[in-house]
Amino acid sequence: MNARNDLVRAAIWARELTADEVERAGRGVSERLVSKGAYLCHRGDRLDYWTGVTDGLVKISAISRSGKAMTFAGVRSGAWFGEGSVLKDEERKYDVVALRDTRLAMLNRSTFFWLYENSTGFNRFLVRQFNERMGQFLATIEYDRILEPKARVARNLSWFFNPVLYPDTGSEIEITQEELGLLAGVSRQVANRSLQELEEEGVLRAEHGRITVVNLKALSDYEG
DNA sequence: TCATTAAATTGTT
């Protein structure tokens, strides 16, 4: 019908919606472009949109009280975030920055709530996503104590292969070593060396602008 | 289709 409905239909959660619900969602969605290095929102901002990455890569992070930068999650094409802030009607607890030029789909708050109230498919999706995030955050708490750069690179990379958050993705991701460094909070040089070592250990294969995971379990559980 | 050039990415110091 129109570009907005196409945006919705491309979203993973749309698969579980009825035609009526998709139509309704289409009226509440809009598009936004964020260029590399720009912030979509800062901690403390209000952003009344549930946000999906249509094309690109963003980082969700915050600065801890001790002053350390901490990445909560990397978000690539196909994933949606911010449902917590929208549901609770409160300010963002984190920064969101684009690691490359990125296209976003934004679902406004009232439409989000309409789906929340009316669509069982939508709720099933939300519950699954919350559950998966919980697991990821638990792992993040543990990983924050791990200071070894290689392990940080490994764990940040493994997030992109969560089968619930990214349903039909293979074992490849298009990401540069510079982007991975920004995500893991290490320099490009360290990201480069980490990837080389991980490749030697048979965990992954690093190609030009792309990484192929060979052993996802080893990558997720990496501790050095 | 192939060769040339520019741009992006990687590898190293």
Add this chain to the structure above:
DNA sequence: AACAATTTAATGA
């Protein structure tokens, strides 16, 4: 941060 090497993408014959 700087620089060289490598890979990809774009261009045009």
